[in-house]
Amino acid sequence: MDYQSTRDASRRVSPAQAVLRGLAPDGGLFVAEPPRLALEPLAGLDAVSLAGALLGALLPGFAEMDKLTRSAYAGKFETPGLTPLVPAGGRYVLELFHGPTSAFKDIALSVLPRLITAARDALGVTEELLILTATSGDTGKAALAGFCDVPGTKIIVFYPENGVSAVQKAQMVTQAGENVRVCAVRGNFDDAQSAVKAVFAAGLPEGCGVRLSSANSINIGRLVPQTAYYFKAYFDLVRLGRIALGDPVDFSVPTGNFGDILAGFLAKRMGLPVGTLICASNRNSVLTDFLRTGIYDRNRPFYRTLSPSMDILVSSNLERLLWFMTRDEAWVASCMRALRETGRFTVPPALLGRIQADFSCASCDDAQTLETIGTVWREHGYLLDTHTAAAWHAAAQCSRPTVVLATASPFKFPEAVLAALGERAEGFGAMERLSALTGLPIPRGLAGLQTLPVLHRDVIDCKDMLNYVTGRVRQWQK
């Protein structure tokens, strides 16, 4: 199984090369048609074994994938099953936030550093790896936690100066570790993400002894571990007697960069009976509008919302979906060129129809987000975070058994969640108040955050990113 660029079928690479490079040299994303798997042999596996089996199937050629997966997750999650499925209000909430940083990104970013270093060793690359990551809040901390003190790697995380929650910022700027750096960028997430892509395109000076790689969901190694929890949730529903093996299940997914939901699409192509994938957006409804009209148009205001990890107008992984749906690299490349040059592209009606057969969508503004959190708490005793609330809201249209993906702990956004319950408190006081009010414990990684020293204070303009990166590399090498 080779991977290729979404923009050029002749650029084929091994799974290890795809993981190590992150982005194809032509700016496209690495893709491959996944194998179809028999469900029965997978249905009895525990969460970690299931993850190992799926990683092995989607990234063949890595040595000892089962062992790699086991050591990646060992001792990191507060729940033995990694991703528990919790019934609430006639639906099922798939809790993906029990890892070290309380966001679903821990599931992929616990594994990615091991995949990248295994790929480097297998390919005989001797240079150090520098991971560059733009974050809308959660990827940054999860990547820092994953790469901290991993030998032979350095990581720099860029976050939008005013675009993340107070807790998210505190998680990042207190990160210790010899090989980590965190820097704020003046601008929003899209600005930070384009600046990082530009650094990749420009490259580092020849002979600097460092090779760039990415921990964003443009890296296929981020998406693959995420397929596991779709399978796990499905098999849990079978085990609960809620469905029979083969019955379709809908999944509602809080969406930003389209990575999480694309993992669900991959699971469907591997043979998991996924019904509709519901793409939930916040007020930045660029994806919802696209899925309704076939017009992707980023020429619109960028709103800062209560669900900052979904404040995105350029949704990178949509490019992968376009490829899966058309297998037409030249056409995908032309869409991406149009997006770059004019900020928009359009898909023909027949293609839109095929996309709509797999995906539906809904957007949710801040008022609806708060109302959803309040209602679900009062009526069902379940506490949603602001992102998961958007997915709960979008799931209103489902008729089949429905799994709502819970992508963050409510304690990551305590002020907003507390406001939804009709109370007010600032900063870390809000976390404690929320815990007292609901009787739910503050997650391990968030408790005590306010007492840690701030270690990172850099702030830069996007245009200075390449200089910043080369400066850091020089300092590290002294």
Ligand SMILES: *Cc1c(COP(=O)(O)O)cnc(C)c1O
């Ligand atoms: C990153 C993130 C999302 C969006 O996921 P994508 O894979 O980028 O679509 C949703 N919710 C939370 C809490 C996140 O951190």
